[in-house]
Amino acid sequence: MIIHSYRPSALLRVTGDDAAGYLQGQFTNELRQPIGAAVFGLWLNQKGKVLADSSVLKQGENEFTVVSIHSTAAVIRARLEEYIVADDVTLTDESNQVQALSVAGRGCSAIIQQCLGAMPLPGHFLQRDERVVFAGRRSRDENYELFGPAAVTEETKSKLLALGAREAGAEEMEFMRISAGRPAVPQDIGPGDLPNEGGLEVEAISYTKGCYLGQEVMARLKNMGQVRRRLHRIHGSGAAPEALAPLYQRGKQVGQIRSIARQGNEFVALAMLSFVNLDPASGLGLAPNAAPAVRIIPHG
Numbered sequence: 001m002i003i004h005s006y007r008p009s010a011l012l013r014v015t016g017d018d019a020a021g022y023l024q025g026q027f028t029n030e031l032r033q034p035i036g037a038a039v040f041g042l043w044l045n046q047k048g049k050v051l052a053d054s055s056v057l058k059q060g061e062n063e064f065t066v067v068s069i070h071s072t073a074a075v076i077r078a079r080l081e082e083y084i085v086a087d088d089v090t091l092t093d094e095s096n097q098v099q100a101l102s103v104a105g106r107g108c109s110a111i112i113q114q115c116l117g118a119m120p121l122p123g124h125f126l127q128r129d130e131r132v133v134f135a136g137r138r139s140r141d142e143n144y145e146l147f148g149p150a151a152v153t154e155e156t157k158s159k160l161l162a163l164g165a166r167e168a169g170a171e172e173m174e175f176m177r178i179s180a181g182r183p184a185v186p187q188d189i190g191p192g193d194l195p196n197e198g199g200l201e202v203e204a205i206s207y208t209k210g211c212y213l214g215q216e217v218m219a220r221l222k223n224m225g226q227v228r229r230r231l232h233r234i235h236g237s238g239a240a241p242e243a244l245a246p247l248y249q250r251g252k253q254v255g256q257i258r259s260i261a262r263q264g265n266e267f268v269a270l271a272m273l274s275f276v277n278l279d280p281a282s283g284l285g286l287a288p289n290a291a292p293a294v295r296i297i298p299h300g
Contacts, residue, residue, distance in 0.1 A: 004170070008068060012094070013064070018089050026080060030208075042200065048221070050185055051186075057132065098153075116128045197230050236294035242260070248286070249277075
């Protein structure tokens with residue numbers, strides 16, 4: 001089991017008599033959930049492009065916490081404030097008031113249970129004193145995010161280390177995330193991209209909730225059934241390219257690296273690749289006429 005300390009890029013409190021209805025009309029996923037629910041989704045623009053992602057924790061009928069590992073509070077707040085007109089909605093930025101822990105690895109839920117005395121139900125968060133824990137998106141195995149005041153989080157970290165956890169750095173966490181094919185917003189999927197291009201349509205989009213900003217574009221994409229490019233995992237060894245490096249096949253650029261992480265002599269990356277004339281079995285080159293240096297990892 002590994003743990004990683006970090007400060008969330010965004011932690012906003014959303015309150016007011018209109019908070020529930022307002023967020024429901026802005027967020028891509030269904031927020032008409034019971035108190036205690038934790039829902040992952042996206043904040044889109046009118047063209048359906050991805051501005052930010054977050055988990056929304058429902059702490060009361062009109063009391064929510066919006067938390068994101070990678071998307072900034074400034075972007076999410078600006079996106080929300082743009083459409084508040086006469087709504088009774090108050091946004092409070094508490095990003096600098098909390099410290100967070102990622103806890104990952106098989107068996108980590110049992111260790112968290114031992115530390116906190118309970119675990120969140122699926123699709124929910126758990127609040128214990130000043131600590132909040134909910135399921136994370138760092139890997140496909142068990143993983144959780146925990147946040148609270150710095151002193152409380154440090155105390156929890158010490159308990160987890162005493163119970164056998166190992167502390168991991170940012171590069172190791174990125175290697176785990178990318179290996180699992182978990183896109184980060186906006187590094188991997190951003191304002192120039194559609195959710196479906198990052199494979200987020202299943203986990204982050206509700207097609208039955210009704211209207212929200214960008215909903216018409218999502219409905220058209222669902223009916224069309226296919227996008228022309230998509231985020232793929234790629235793998236290589238030796239000298240690693242940089243983020244945003246172009247990728248080539250048969251002398252033509254077919255994509256671009258979005259995020260990359262190294263571990264020993266290996267590297268993994270998430271790359272946006274065009275489906276046009278792409279041969280997934282042939283590998284990719286790092287220059288127009290270079291031999292294939294990285295392989296594409298199949299989806300699934």
